[in-house]
Amino acid sequence: MVLSLEQRGSIFLVAVVCLLVVGICAPFSGHDLQRMMQIAIGACAVLYGLSVTRVERLVDRPTALGLMLIIGLGLVSSMRAHQPLWALVEVALFISCGAIAVAFALARRQGGQSLDRALIVFVVLLCLIKSIQYTYAGALAFISAEGRLDPDLLLSGFSNKRFYGQFQTLTLPLLALPLLIPTLSRPLKAAVFALLCVWWLIAVGGGTRGTWLGMGATGVVLAVLGPWGRRWLGWQLAAMLGGLLLYWLVFKVLADYLGIEIANAASDRLTTTLSGRGPIWWQAWHMLVERPLLGFGPMQFADIANSIAAHPHQAILQWASEWGVPSALCVAVLAWRAGWATLGVLRERAQSTEWADLLRLCLFAALVGALVQSMVDGVIVMPNSQVWLALVVGWLMALHVWRTPQTGQLPLAWGAWKTLGLLAVGLLIVIAVRDVPHIARAQQQYLSSHDNMLQPRFWAQGVIAR
Template structure:
């Protein structure tokens, strides 16, 4: 088979598995898997295909300033895996993060074409549009069915926990706004109105969910964007308008209409002032970090010690300190700070467009939310975040073709990703429903997603 034909086959496979990943938050494929496990399976499939694409597609490279801390980070992580109590679980977490880095790398190279960027962003918007439509259908069904029960907890689908919906929204809302502004600039008013309606419904959902971290992330990301470059004030104004209309829509659906019909809606706790046990998780993570300062307890190993709250610390820096150690966490923070600084510098340049402002808000908002939630734990959110980071990097940096000697490094990185994650898909995924039922019968633990649905490392 010629190289051109191989590249065509790889591109088709990438598109197919990308669609499979998108659909993993829209519809359940069967009764055996829940949302979380289904999304993890789709994520691993997409990562493996993206990793294999390194072998066939023309590849690009990062600068040495980015490559060296990235290589150091994963070398330290692998040493942590070898020293971990449960290395087979630790290596899965390590390989999946390495695979996400390769996903960023793949998107970074492919997104030089404008139509590919548009394709990815509109796919994200389409998922959000379907969720908005499903919400409206479920709301209508609460009245049409004759049951006369309006329970907000029954109006959401796509995620095993409504809070994970909010993680997705932190990426979705800025992308909807940037696409809406692009439509307005291109005189596509009908599509723009449709996007605005989706934004209003999504903000209504965000208010029902009561996601304080989501609200804070959206606010800080948009304010920081305006502080970096005031020309992006329209994105802040648009998001403010959509949030205001979303609150009005929420008041209509869950206050006025139920009042008129004599119903008492069942709502989630909208305003919470406590930390919901996070202060305990953070203290336990910090204690684990101090007990294992150099290499951490091992990737995923916060979930090796059962606690009554959650299998991850709900704070990304403490999670990495506890599991990967201080040196690896410092390298990860250096990479993150480098990306934020480079992004801010690009936003201040004449090349910056509304696309870049929207990507900034999505990525920075997710980083803010990651300080109080498991953004870097849930498969659907972390995969979309990696894709958007790849898009942002493609906008900010030139992408020279990779040299043959440096290509070897990427080929070496592909091997553990394919072997480890392929083994997880082939051997572990089919047995998940049975193993989870057995775990629940033996321990009676609540669901606490980390890698697969049951978040605690099995003994």
């Protein structure tokens, strides 16, 4: 039986949903499982792409040429790197994320508006599951607490609470979409608002300042994007205040009543310190100055051992120091062009109440928040964040309204892209097969000699320095 393109897209999306649920909601989940989940999603995306013979354009010619230039510069930089294989793995990750974004765009175009609703239902259910996990862990902690409780221990499914915060930055904007739908019933809106308040409670308890920075910047941007942008901001501010109230009632009033001391309280994180980022920013800057044209090679920041991190927690510095300044400028120009084009569509349809237009607004908000957070955090490094960024970008590509008539992709270019994706995912699978059986032992060896702290990059133990 030959499946239609729409059916193949549905199979791809079902596979992605299953992998994301396991990677995010499983109690045993963490960085390494999420990296394997990402590789599996990349493989599904490439297989789906291979079944598509002809598509309408997803990007314009300058964007396609820019992407090819970035990949070409990345390959040249990899050949000059101290560890070329790991550098090529980073380039393969970039290509696989592109393949995932393209697959989401193709699936959305085939599935139409019904997939927009399915996406939001999935986000709501995912946030609901995580909220139930948090609430259940909190109830057990209060019952069994012996005078002291750490809210950080209530966060599950992520190796680090900052990775959880990145996930929230990408989902908080989308979770507000049902509240913007005029036809949605009041009971459903009340339920979604309650969930959004709990989601903000978890953001407050997690204390990821990058999430606050990203959401704050997003609020400023959306405030000037018409009435629906301001309504989105109003709902987010109301839910944030609700989350703060819930946090105060649970971790202050109830904790004091039960005589429980709260460790790592949210108020303890209201600081302006760089939390150790200064030295790694300087390291990235010195790398950039030493090799400005091609950088040290993708992922090669992790090849220079330090006591803090295997990436600089700053997207621009990371890309410029590893891939080179020309590549970083090319990425910045493409990001600016894409953002400006999306902004133009948002302004033109500022009064629209169509699902697609409201979803575009929320997707744009998620993208802005994630990009702002990437200036102080490893959003472009962590596997789950990379997958969600690809989802957001792919969906925006599918929803984009072109000013000129769409034309089919050049068969040669489409064929070259599919071949590139196949090679990239193949390399990632080879690395996973090579490393996964030995991950636990390698981590234990590293922990025994490095102050019991892992530094994530490709794997949770991400330092590749020999």
